[in-house]
Amino acid sequence: MDHLLSRGKTVFSFYFLLLFCFQGAVCAQTVTKQKTVTKTTNIVVAGTKEVTLDISGRSFSDILPFDVPFILSGTTGISDKMTIDKIIAIECFYQINTTRKDDQTIPNATEETKYKNGEDGRMYASWQNNGADTKWRLSIKELMPNRHYSFFFKFKRKLSDDERAKLAEHASRIIPPLIAKHVDNNIVSLSIAEIGQIVSETVDKLKSDLAKNGQDITATNLSSVDQNIIAKAMGDLSFAFQQRIDEQQSISWNIDALKADSAELEKVLSRYKASADKKPEHVNAINNALLLLKSVFTYPKGDNAVNKGQSYLDNIERVKAELEKANIPGDEYGKVKTALTDHLEDITTNFNGYAERINNLSKVTDAEMDKFVATVIRTYEDAILVSATTTNNNFVTRSNSFITADIGVALLPSIGKMVPYLGTNIYLRPINQDRPLFIKDLFTGKDFDRRFSLMLGLTYSTLAKDGYRENLMSTFNLITGAGLRIADFVKVNGGVVWYTKLNTNPLNTNNTVRGLGFVSLSFDLQIKTVFHKLFTADVTTIPTKP
Amino acid sequence: MPLQLSTIQPSPDTISPPDDVSLNFTLTANVGADYIVSYNLALGNNLYFQQTDGTLVKQLVDPGTAGGTLTVFNKDVRIVSKGPKANTSFVLKVVVREGLNGDTKSCKIWIS
Numbered sequence: 001m002d003h004l005l006s007r008g009k010t011v012f013s014f015y016f017l018l019l020f021c022f023q024g025a026v027c028a029q030t031v032t033k034q035k036t037v038t039k040t041t042n043i044v045v046a047g048t049k050e051v052t053l054d055i056s057g058r059s060f061s062d063i064l065p066f067d068v069p070f071i072l073s074g075t076t077g078i079s080d081k082m083t084i085d086k087i088i089a090i091e092c093f094y095q096i097n098t099t100r101k102d103d104q105t106i107p108n109a110t111e112e113t114k115y116k117n118g119e120d121g122r123m124y125a126s127w128q129n130n131g132a133d134t135k136w137r138l139s140i141k142e143l144m145p146n147r148h149y150s151f152f153f154k155f156k157r158k159l160s161d162d163e164r165a166k167l168a169e170h171a172s173r174i175i176p177p178l179i180a181k182h183v184d185n186n187i188v189s190l191s192i193a194e195i196g197q198i199v200s201e202t203v204d205k206l207k208s209d210l211a212k213n214g215q216d217i218t219a220t221n222l223s224s225v226d227q228n229i230i231a232k233a234m235g236d237l238s239f240a241f242q243q244r245i246d247e248q249q250s251i252s253w254n255i256d257a258l259k260a261d262s263a264e265l266e267k268v269l270s271r272y273k274a275s276a277d278k279k280p281e282h283v284n285a286i287n288n289a290l291l292l293l294k295s296v297f298t299y300p301k302g303d304n305a306v307n308k309g310q311s312y313l314d315n316i317e318r319v320k321a322e323l324e325k326a327n328i329p330g331d332e333y334g335k336v337k338t339a340l341t342d343h344l345e346d347i348t349t350n351f352n353g354y355a356e357r358i359n360n361l362s363k364v365t366d367a368e369m370d371k372f373v374a375t376v377i378r379t380y381e382d383a384i385l386v387s388a389t390t391t392n393n394n395f396v397t398r399s400n401s402f403i404t405a406d407i408g409v410a411l412l413p414s415i416g417k418m419v420p421y422l423g424t425n426i427y428l429r430p431i432n433q434d435r436p437l438f439i440k441d442l443f444t445g446k447d448f449d450r451r452f453s454l455m456l457g458l459t460y461s462t463l464a465k466d467g468y469r470e471n472l473m474s475t476f477n478l479i480t481g482a483g484l485r486i487a488d489f490v491k492v493n494g495g496v497v498w499y500t501k502l503n504t505n506p507l508n509t510n511n512t513v514r515g516l517g518f519v520s521l522s523f524d525l526q527i528k529t530v531f532h533k534l535f536t537a538d539v540t541t542i543p544t545k546p
Numbered sequence: 547m548p549l550q551l552s553t554i555q556p557s558p559d560t561i562s563p564p565d566d567v568s569l570n571f572t573l574t575a576n577v578g579a580d581y582i583v584s585y586n587l588a589l590g591n592n593l594y595f596q597q598t599d600g601t602l603v604k605q606l607v608d609p610g611t612a613g614g615t616l617t618v619f620n621k622d623v624r625i626v627s628k629g630p631k632a633n634t635s636f637v638l639k640v641v642v643r644e645g646l647n648g649d650t651k652s653c654k655i656w657i658s
Contacts (some may be wrong), residue, residue, distance in 0.1 A: 184588040184589055184590040184591070185586070185588055185589045185590075186639070187586060187587070187588040187589075187637050187639050187652070188588075188637055189588030189590055189591045189633070189636060189637065190633070190635075191590075191591060191632045191633050192631070192632060192633065192634060193632070195634070228634070231634035231635070232634070232635075235634060235635035235654060235656070236654075238637075239635075239637060239652070239654040242637050242639075242652045242654075243652065246639070246650045246651055246652050249650050250648065250649045250650050253643065253646065253647050253648045253649075253650075254647045254648075256646045256647070257645065257646035257647035260646055342548055343548075343647055345548045346548040346549065346550070346647060346649075349548060349550060350649070
């Protein structure tokens with residue numbers, strides 16, 4: 001009777017355990033589907049492992065998990081100074097690195113599409129800053145165990161003030177020569193098409209320069225408002241050019257007039273030198289004026305007009321002074337002197353205007369280029385490559401991926417017994433027990449290599465029968481076989497329990513080892529706490545569905 | 547007396563061709579000086595001055611003699627375009643010359 005009661009208890013316990021475990025599995029699935037913690041392209045469940053990208057070391061904070069999706073996170077861009085508020089979006093392209101070398105190259109646009117389409121094992125993840133996140137998160141798909149991976153990150157971010165200023169400076173060198181090409185009959189004329197062409201050429205040159213440093217800028221598609229801003233910026237800049245051209249043209253005309261005046265002065269001097277009442281100081285003064293006039297015929301241009309302009313203006317004043325010194329009586333000299341003085345004053349006015357326009361052009365360029373960069377280039381891209389592995393280099397830790405322990409009950413039909421046992425399961429590939437296994441997939445063959453394992457264990461109830469068999473080891477028997485995980489922590493197994501068969505002749509001690517076939521159901525030992533709660537806690541504390 | 551133009555002030559400074567613009571500026575010159583003022587548009591763009599007889603030209607020329615040292619100009623010009631809108635702004639250039647010397651100033655007019 002006791003024997004029957006004991007067996008009944010065992011069967012009841014087994015049934016209850018089985019029922020609870022399945023219920024637990026269902027509950028766990030329900031919970032995980034409810035809690036989504038990120039808004040990336042993949043659904044990431046609560047409790048998912050999070051690995052941090054170490055920006056400074058271009059590495060991950062941990063060995064990457066395999067077989068389960070996980071979260072890759074960080075709080076900065078490619079430098080610690082690039083804080084999350086500056087990051088607009090992150091794209092991550094990753095695939096197995098079969099060469100295991102750090103010589104991977106940044107994928108081009110065509111390859112990026114392949115990553116996005118998941119071609120040839122390539123994978124892709126992205127994150128958009130919604131303004132409220134304190135760190136960025138990428139949902140990484142399941143990785144294979146024992147593999148090296150290459151991760152390519154593209155950080156799209158806002159321009160810092162410093163970068164914007166640098167790009168504006170860069171653009172201010174590129175754009176003016178492009179505008180200068182559009183001088184038409186001494187008039188700077190830019191059509192809408194030409195403005196678009198200048199924008200395009202400028203961005204291309206900026207991109208080309210930045211690409212050398214692995215950086216990229218993203219030119220935005222210009223809205224009609226943006227187009228107006230750019231058109232106005234280009235218009236203001238081209239007008240500043242126009243003003244400079246106007247002053248140069250005026251200087252040029254007045255120099256032509258001055259040359260004519262100078263020729264006239266030479267004639268006056270020639271006649272004066274031939275006259276009886278000539279005075280050497282007047283002749284010298286006119287000679288000096290004529291000599292100095294030659295230096296006025298050529299004026300400093302560009303930045304020299306600003307830097308060396310005073311010297312040029314001083315020469316003009318010296319000419320005027322020499323003309324004053326040459327106080328030759330008579331209308332002839334007086335007319336030439338007046339004409340020369342007028343034209344010299346014109347040149348002084350025009351030259352001052354020219355120098356002012358150059359300064360103005362510089363200011364306008366700075367101001368308009370800042371608008372240009374702010375409008376056309378809104379995004380900056382930084383790219384980094386990071387290599388990572390799913391192989392754990394620690395032997396003990398790595399073995400955990402191959403070996404699990406479970407507790408089970410084996411049915412031995414040939415002797416009509418059930419025996420509990422403690423077993424170890426040896427998988428033929430690393431497995432991650434965090435990856436859920438579902439019964440519905442069992443018959444499709446999916447995840448077979450994650451389910452199948454060899455088994456080795458010990459029964460811990462006696463199989464001894466007087467005069468017939470003894471336990472193989474003290475009170476234990478060896479149990480071997482193979483099993484298949486049918487759900488997360490439930491396995492069905494089959495194999496042989498090894499015992500010592502006693503010789504039928506009691507005087508003969510030559511016993512033999514024999515096997516008894518069994519089938520069993522076992523539970524992963526990691527849920528021992530569930531077992532513990534089940535048998536020790538009050539019924540009301542049993543977890544229920546949320 | 548140097549021959550000098552003041553800044554050219556267009557009114558209005560934004561037009562929708564065909565439209566009229568008044569160009570306001572002053573000329574400083576010697577009394578009695580003969581001058582030529584010309585109004586110019588870039589040859590390459592699709593904008594033209596429309597004369598009273600309807601002809602389209604790129605340059606208007608007004609000869610004159612300075613009656614005083616300061617002459618005030620309020621020149622009305624009609625700007626028309628050929629074809630669809632091609633420019634967002636354009637430069638209208640005023641040139642004054644007396645013999646070999648002269649002065650030139652430009653103004654910018656926006657197209658809406």
